[in-house]
Structures are given as structure tokens and as C-alpha cells.
Amino acid sequence: MDNSRRNLFKTLLAGAAAAPLSARISAAELPREIPACTPSAVPPARWGQGIEGQRNADLGDGTFLNPIVPGDHPDPTILKDGDDYYMTFSSFYSYPGLIIWHSTDLVNWAPLGPALYEPLGSIWAVDLCKHGDRYYIYIPANPDGGGWSIYAIWADDIRGPWSQPVDLNIHGCIDPGHVVGEDGKRYLFVNGIRKIRLTDDGLAADGDLQPAYQPWQYPEDWVVENFAPEGPKLLRRGDWFYLITAVGGTAGPVTGHMVIAARSKSIHGPWEHCPHNPLVRTTSDSEPWWSRGHATLVEGPAGDWWMVYHGYENGFRTLGRQTLLEPIEWTEDGWFRARGGDLSQPMRKPAGGKSGPAGFALSDNFASNRMGVQWAFHDPAPDEMTRIEYEPGGLRIAASGSSPQNSTPLTCPVGDRSYEVEVTIDLLDETAEGGVLLFYNHKAFVGLGFSVGQRKTFQCAGELEWMRAALATKSVRIRLTNRDNVVTYHYSHDDGKTWTLLDHRMEVSGIHHNVFGGFLSLKVGIYSAGTGSIRVRDFTYRAV
Structure with a gap:
């Protein structure tokens, strides 16, 4: 402490x-x-x-x-x-x-x-x-x-x-x-x-x-x-x-x-x-x-x-x-x-009120700036906003750190017990790396990441190196499904026409304050690490 x-x-x-x-x-x-x-x-x-x-x-x-x-x-x-x-x-x-x-x-x-x-x-x-x-x-x-x-x-x-x-x-x-x-x-x-x-x-x-x-x-x-x-x-x-x-x-x-x-x-x-x-x-x-x-x-x-x-x-x-x-x-x-x-x-319900809109769509084509309402950086540096750039087709995110363990991810809070998210990540540089996380803090996260030549799997706030696989890609669509705190991953190299199941599921019910402190929650995160930049596009959310 x-x-x-x-x-x-x-x-x-x-x-x-x-x-x-x-x-x-x-x-x-x-x-x-x-x-x-x-x-x-x-x-x-x-x-x-x-x-x-x-x-x-x-x-x-x-x-x-x-x-x-x-x-x-x-x-x-x-x-x-x-x-x-x-x-x-x-x-x-x-x-x-x-x-x-x-x-x-x-x-x-x-x-x-x-x-x-x-x-x-x-x-x-x-x-x-x-x-x-x-x-x-x-x-x-x-x-x-x-x-x-x-x-x-x-x-x-x-x-x-x-x-x-x-x-x-x-x-x-x-x-x-x-x-x-x-x-x-x-x-x-x-x-x-x-x-x-x-x-x-x-x-x-x-x-x-x-x-x-x-x-x-x-x-x-x-x-x-x-x-x-x-x-x-x-x-x-x-x-x-x-x-x-x-x-x-x-x-x-x-x-x-x-x-x-x-x-x-x-x-x-x-x-x-x-x-x-x-x-x-x-x-x-x-x-x-x-x-x-x-x-x-x-x-x-x-x-x-x-x-x-x-x-x-x-x-x-x-x-x-x-x-x-x-x-x-x-x-x-x-x-x-x-x-x-x-x-x-x-x-x-309280009497006399006038019903209005509730919540908002989490799916995002990155055509407009939704920082703050939906997306937020976790513990950013004063100049963190300079890492992102809205451009035709998606959001460019410059690299931060060498892995999710020391990067500053872009996070999105969720409110459903079970849900499914998908996002496409384009690796814009040979040394870029990006992926999708369920992120609590740097001591507690899980996720799936890709570099130009490898697939990486993260659990217990670190990489499972024994699961690292050689995989040539510059663009990948990732699906993360969280069903009652059990997480399943799929990924696709043809924009979701065919999917590969990651043969490793994760149970995340223990990732909360009483274990890791901080009074936080488990959020969907997107990280960009290494050097160079990634582009994220076509983020979709669906409650299950």
C-alpha cells in the first residue's frame, strides 16, 4: 500500500x-x-x-x-x-x-x-x-x-x-x-x-x-x-x-x-x-x-x-x-x-415523469468522436489524446508501451451480464501490435492480440507464452464473447466470413475490487503497442 x-x-x-x-x-x-x-x-x-x-x-x-x-x-x-x-x-x-x-x-x-x-x-x-x-x-x-x-x-x-x-x-x-x-x-x-x-x-x-x-x-x-x-x-x-x-x-x-x-x-x-x-x-x-x-x-x-x-x-x-x-x-x-x-x-416508476431515451448504442464505426461518452483512456498521460486520429474508415491509435502490461488502453464500460463485441484491427506498421482486452487495470486483464507475425493470448495480466502462435496477418477481426463471466475468443482474416475459435476459454468472475483493489470494473479494451500505429474499425456490441 x-x-x-x-x-x-x-x-x-x-x-x-x-x-x-x-x-x-x-x-x-x-x-x-x-x-x-x-x-x-x-x-x-x-x-x-x-x-x-x-x-x-x-x-x-x-x-x-x-x-x-x-x-x-x-x-x-x-x-x-x-x-x-x-x-x-x-x-x-x-x-x-x-x-x-x-x-x-x-x-x-x-x-x-x-x-x-x-x-x-x-x-x-x-x-x-x-x-x-x-x-x-x-x-x-x-x-x-x-x-x-x-x-x-x-x-x-x-x-x-x-x-x-x-x-x-x-x-x-x-x-x-x-x-x-x-x-x-x-x-x-x-x-x-x-x-x-x-x-x-x-x-x-x-x-x-x-x-x-x-x-x-x-x-x-x-x-x-x-x-x-x-x-x-x-x-x-x-x-x-x-x-x-x-x-x-x-x-x-x-x-x-x-x-x-x-x-x-x-x-x-x-x-x-x-x-x-x-x-x-x-x-x-x-x-x-x-x-x-x-x-x-x-x-x-x-x-x-x-x-x-x-x-x-x-x-x-x-x-x-x-x-x-x-x-x-x-x-x-x-x-x-x-x-x-x-x-x-x-x-x-416515479409518478409524473416523462420517459426519455435510455443508454446509447455502443457499436461504433468511428465516423465521429465518442471520447468520454463511450471511449476513455485508462490513466492517461496529459498528451494521451494525441495518440488517436479519426480518419476515413476508422480510428488510428499510435502505439503505447510494448504490451498490454504497460500500454494505455482505450476502454469502454459495459452493463450487461453477457455480451459479444467484435472489432477489426489493421496493423499499419510492421512493428505494430494490437488486440482486444477485458481490462480491469494493469495487474488484472485478459485478452487476445496480434502482431504482423504472431497471435498472443493474455491471462492473469500477462502473456501465456506457451500459447503464442506464428500467424501472418495485417488485418484481423476479433470477437470476444463474455457469457456470465466466461470468455470465449474467435478471430477472422476475411472480415467475419469464416471464424477460428481460440481453444482456450477464461473465467473472469474474480477480477474485481476485493481481489485487485481500485474500485474499478472489467471493461472492454483496445490496446496498441510496439511502435507505429493500428487502425480500429467497425466495433459492434450486442447483449447476449
């Missing part, structure tokens, strides 16, 4: 280290273990069929089935702006990043485009908000590996252009949550749970970081990853400020992550624990969604209320943390409860 990550975890755990658990809560205060969800089954393949067969939450009969945004869309931050809803997510090492998504019914979501182009290293849980007529995204980033700081970008139109990042010099913090206090001043709450006042323009700190809230503590015999108070999101409703927080750790045991709440009549406290805590928690590995947490409350189109948060899909951690929607109800005592129940079953 590097020093920056070690220091971060020390910060996350600082609240828990203040006193032994038994010294902070009495036995009388300990809530009973909440009952297990006992779903009928892991969700069947009964989602609405979207573009290219991709799963769609909207079932077309007035109901929906989670996830509302499938695939790797963690740490959702949502903004209601009149009749429109906007959402963005942690983009980690993907650039362009911070894609803004739009909806008018909270169920059907489609991307507008990326807000961030300048690499800042790994981007964790951000906060999207509007103050006056201006939109802001507060971004925790670690651009050089030397420590975390909070940055901000802003725009006068949600569709951009967005400003260059501004460093607020709020160091050692993640998970910002913006709020305007009863004094009219702007504040950020961060992991810990701590707060700091901002200047009126929201682009600089205006004070010191201070403790804000000691979160509610779960019983010490609950199986969690660690205390880790994080993800503070705030809402003012009536006379109360509501503080929604995640505790228990983001991954690890499926029963760890959870949603808790507190309220106060002042942004400065004191904060009162919600008597219904935890509001959301996975209690059994038989449930369809694991490690549920990091929630934001949002008002629906007709005035009902909902909770947006993330979770891992049972058996498919490879897809990353996906975005979930659950109804809540306000109780007579001014608190609220989650009332989604069994998330393996359809739920009634």
Missing part, C-alpha cells in the same frame, strides 16, 4: 479510533439486526430490452427493475433542476471523465457528455450541485500520487463548456458534499465527517476543516469492512438539514456498506441520529444487490421522494458498482424510511 492510500485509510478510520465502540454506545442503544431481504431469486434476465439488447430498467408497463444505470456507475451524485435530473459518477482513471447523464423520470438515463478532460489521477466520489445560475462539480483527486485535494469545475450550462479544474487546497479529503447553511454561506462536508466553509463563489476554502458529526455506530458484531464514515450528502427540507452518510466500508463483506442519516436545525449541529438507522443495508449474500450505500435523496417529478445509491450485483462484481433507485417515505416524526423491499422485483 503506498503512503497516500495508507494515509487516506488512516483518515477514514480516524472517527472510529476515538474510543472503543462499547464506550460510545450503550446496549440499550443498539438496534436489533434488521431482517434479511429474502428475495425470491437473483434477478432474472427480465429487464426491458434497450439499444442492442442492452438491459433497460424501464419495463414499459409503469414499473422498473434496478439498476437504473447498469455497469460501472458508482458514487452517484444527482441534481434536480426544474423538470430535469442530472447525474454523474466516480470516473477514477478514465479520461475524458465525469460524464453528465440526463433524465426526466429518474428511470431512463442517457449521457450528455464528459465534463472533465484534464487528467487529475484517480477521481473518487464527486458532488454535482447548482448554486444560483451556475453548476459546480466538486472533485476529490490525487493527480500526482502525493495526496488528495478537492478541486472544482463550473459551468453556466450543464452541457458545458466546463471550466478547467480549480484546486481549493482542501487537502487529505475525499467525498465532498455541498450545502448552503442557514447563514447563507456555502460549505463542503467531507469524509470524516468534517466540514469547511467556502468563499461565496465556491472556488476556495474560507476557513479551517472542522469536525462536524460523529456518525451513528452499528453493533460491533455486524460483519463490515471497516467504520469508514464517508459520502456525506446534505438536504434542507422544512426546518431541518438532513445528513446522509455511508459507513461500513465500500466493498469487502457484502453486509458492510450501509446508509445512515442524521438531522439538525443548524448546519453546525448538534446532529441527531436517525432512529431508523441503517436505512439501507445488505444483510444476506442471497440478496440481488450487495454492499449497498452512498445515497442521495431526491424529490421525484410528482413530489414523492427517492433514494439513489450504488451496489454490486450478486455474482457480477466484475461490472462494478451500479446505480440503484429506491422509494422512501417521510414519517410523521420528520424522518424517512426506505421502502423498496425486495430489489429483485419490479417497482412502480
